[in-house]
Amino acid sequence: MRKTTIVGLALLLSGCTATAPDTSGSGQKVDRPVTVQALGDLATFDACDLVTAADLSEFGVPSEVPASRLDSCAYQLGGGKVEFGDLLMFSEAEFARFKPTEMPGKATAGLYRSESTECGVYLRLDSGETFQVLASDREAPCDVANATARAIAARIAKGDPVARAAQPARSLREIDACSVLTADVLAAVPGQGGTPTLSPGGHMCTVSVELAVLFRSGELAPSPQVKADKVVIDGTEWIVTDDIKDFWGCSATTGYTRLTPASSDTWELVEVVVSLPDREQSCAAAKAVAGLVWAKLPRA
Missing domain, CATH: 3.40.1000 (Protein Transport Mog1p; Chain A)
Known part of the structure; x- marks a missing residue:
């Protein structure tokens, strides 16, 4: 449940x-x-x-x-x-x-x-x-x-103008998160048939309750309290976990661009979350989607 x-x-x-x-x-x-x-x-x-x-x-x-x-x-x-x-x-x-x-x-x-x-x-x-x-x-x-x-x-x-955030030359801020959820990506999630919905800032795309792609920020490391595995998918290392607080599903996360200062481990991150009735099936789909999504993102 x-x-x-x-x-x-x-x-x-x-x-x-x-x-x-x-x-x-x-x-x-x-x-x-x-x-x-x-x-x-x-x-x-x-x-x-x-x-x-x-x-x-x-x-x-x-x-x-x-x-x-x-x-x-x-x-x-x-x-x-x-x-x-x-x-x-x-x-x-x-x-x-x-x-x-x-x-x-x-x-x-x-x-x-x-x-x-x-x-x-x-x-x-x-x-x-x-x-x-x-x-x-x-x-x-x-x-x-x-x-x-x-x-x-x-x-x-x-009503005063709000400042623009500092961002690296290659930034996920410039990419519509729903743009990577093409038909081949959606087909990698069994039983999924919803319509992608974009968040106001364009950094999160959700499909029904089964799939989400998030462009976010944070450290490229799992919390010490979370059970996670490092998995290489098509040459890129992802952190995969099904130990998500208050949530049934599996996530795969990787770094896209390191944020300043360079000495920190803070990154712009790509995260894929899949929620299916079975945890093993969720993780298999999350890994498949992760590889497909990564291939669609521009490189430096």
């Missing part, structure tokens, strides 16, 4: 209102909805430009650390960490289940995870694009997550 779906794997309050200058001639300030246009190109915006050290100063001094997604930012903060970005799409009706509360610019926020040391908040813009905010803290993770979500909403509501 599956613990969660591909969509669940990709997912990972109180607020106030903001005002914008009045152009109606009434002399009153008018609160206007903030849409995704404020972010510019969703494939290249710098999420770290959305939250400043001052926004989180009550929780400690933020120190930027590698994020797990290309469209995310992560800060070490006191005894914990907060990561935000990783855009999803929700309609207003879909988002209602998170019991949303209003944020600046008529953005809305809703709790999707609440544990003693970890808290997740979704921040949905009026146009439907939704930030994921995940905070870990020994004392008040939801306070950190809520403050981060509020800071993002306020920053976007100001």
